[in-house]
Amino acid sequence: MGMTNNQTAVPHYLKQFSCIGSSCEDTCCAWWGISIDKQSYNRYQTVNHSGMRNKLNDHLTVKKNGSAQDYAEMQLNPETGNCSMLDGGLCTIQATLGEEYLSQTCRTYPRVVNQAGAATEMSLQLSCPEAARVILLDRQAMDFEEASPGDPGILAFRHVTSSGHNEKKRDYYLPQIRGMMMEIIRYRQFSLPHRLILLGVFCDNVNLIMEEKKFRDIPAFLLEFRHEAAHNEELLDYNVFPVDPAFQLQYLNNCLMGVLEDTLWNTRYRECMNDYTRGMKATDASLESILDVYTESYEQYTAPFLDSNPQILENYILNAIYSRVLGEMSQGIPVFDCYRMLILDFAMIKLHLIGMASYHKELSRELAVKLIQSYTKNYEHASLFHKKILDDLRKKDYASLGYMCLFIKN
Known part of the structure; x- marks a missing residue:
């Protein structure tokens, strides 16, 4: 299959998936370590919305030996295990500041982005209920078709x-x-x-x-x-x-x-x-x-x-x-x-x-x-x-x- 450098073969199910938000049976923001990249952390220090800026500062912890991609982490609610920014099943960062303010981790999930030589490969993680449905139930889900995966610069690479x-x-x-x-x-x-x-x-x-x-x-x-x-x-x-x-x-x-x-x-x-x-x-x-x-x-x-x-x-x-x-x-x-x-x-x-x-x-x-x-x-x-x-x-x-x-x- 011939592809240009900015094209790759992606599973058919990627086009079928969209986040169902507060309707989801599970939450991707509970009991998992939520990694914050350095670029997102720096943006959070300077957001114009003072209430949100203070809330972010109160719940972010810089890691001692962090990397540019894994620089800080978001504290979790000790009772529910939910991310401190979660309210009514929705992310307050996205609701208040916009999707562009999400960290690489949050913006990527449930996608898995791998760099394979010149190609960018993208798939979905089955830990997301809606992703699991579109992957497991459709007989054509794992057929591959050419598509542009978009700008991978905003996403976190797995491999x-x-x-x-x-x-x-x-x-x-x-x-x-x-x-x-x-x-x-x-x-x-x-x-x-x-x-x-x-x-x-x-x-x-x-x-x-x-x-x-x-x-x-x-x-x-x-x-x-x-x-x-x-x-x-x-x-x-x-x-x-x-x-x-x-x-x-x-x-x-x-x-x-x-x-x-x-x-x-x-x-x-x-x-x-x-x-x-x-x-x-x-x-x-x-x-x-x-x-x-x-x-x-x-x-x-x-x-x-x-x-x-x-x-x-x-x-x-x-x-x-x-x-x-x-x-x-x-x-x-x-x-x-x-x-x-x-x-x-x-x-x-x-x-x-x-x-x-x-x-x-x-x-x-x-x-x-x-x-x-x-x-x-x-x-x-x-x-x-x-x-x-x-x-x-x-x-x-x-x-x-x-x-x-x-x-x-x-």
């Missing part, structure tokens, strides 16, 4: 990936690797779990090539993998891959309960967790009884719902790959670790949905969106969440592709 021009260097091949990852998720002749396992085979092999620093072998491997995905009988046979629902349930549930105490803060996610725990109750507390509930809920409610709404988890995965993986790889994170994090989130979301479906005796689009949005919001900035579980996987020797299959497949 900046240098443009690699040297074919001997690792970074040169990262966009091709990400592109192939997204291509595999679109192999719709296979079920999504099957595609995720194929993605694992791909990432595992790319990881080996990268570790051996044979970067120039990557284009040939991409061609080879396409051929294998079309003709290799073992890859084509979903039954070849292992399944162990008892292991899946026990390990994921134990991990979830192990991190919940430190990280459960979002109200909507707490409601989902209450549904999950009530749904997973059995006649007795034995693993066998709980596994019966888990299996029945998956077969009776979850699998039929996902079959009739295939775009929900597919779009979730595609959006995660598009917005996260290039930046993660450019920071030196191995591609198979990126894959493990994707699968961890996929498996955790599936686990929650199965428990919630058991409680409600159904699964609806509203429940699925609520869970994915609130799960994302609750853990998005809890960096230790993924690290703690990935460390545990390695410690127990559960980090291989075979074990990833056990988390994917039901």
Whole structure:
């Protein structure tokens, strides 16, 4: 796809999104650290509106070791967790001074802006309920079309990936690797779990090539993998891959309960967790009884719902790959670790949905969106969440592709 430097391919859903303001079920201004860039901070010191200037000064704290982009932070209301500038679900800075006075962080969210070489890439975060709806429910949401992303100077970049021009260097091949990852998720002749396992085979092999620093072998491997995905009988046979629902349930549930105490803060996610725990109750507390509930809920409610709404988890995965993986790889994170994090989130979301479906005796689009949005919001900035579980996987020797299959497949 040919593009000029000020054009990029953006997901179709970007045109469908607009903030619904005080009608939103959640708030982007609660219990998150609200970073203020230095340029915005300086503007706040000199605003003409004296009442607003004093209010801003009273609630801003300059960081000791801040940067130009992360210079100060806005204090939160200790009782509600809301930003001090929030009133009736609306931002008083925007209402009183205008949108141009919003900090880079507030002006950007829920957009994710990445610099990928010469291109500016833009996506949306699923932690915003309205963004979650437009991403997860529309079957065309993750189709890409040419568009100008606007002036990125007013927005905060999440990742900046240098443009690699040297074919001997690792970074040169990262966009091709990400592109192939997204291509595999679109192999719709296979079920999504099957595609995720194929993605694992791909990432595992790319990881080996990268570790051996044979970067120039990557284009040939991409061609080879396409051929294998079309003709290799073992890859084509979903039954070849292992399944162990008892292991899946026990390990994921134990991990979830192990991190919940430190990280459960979002109200909507707490409601989902209450549904999950009530749904997973059995006649007795034995693993066998709980596994019966888990299996029945998956077969009776979850699998039929996902079959009739295939775009929900597919779009979730595609959006995660598009917005996260290039930046993660450019920071030196191995591609198979990126894959493990994707699968961890996929498996955790599936686990929650199965428990919630058991409680409600159904699964609806509203429940699925609520869970994915609130799960994302609750853990998005809890960096230790993924690290703690990935460390545990390695410690127990559960980090291989075979074990990833056990988390994917039901």
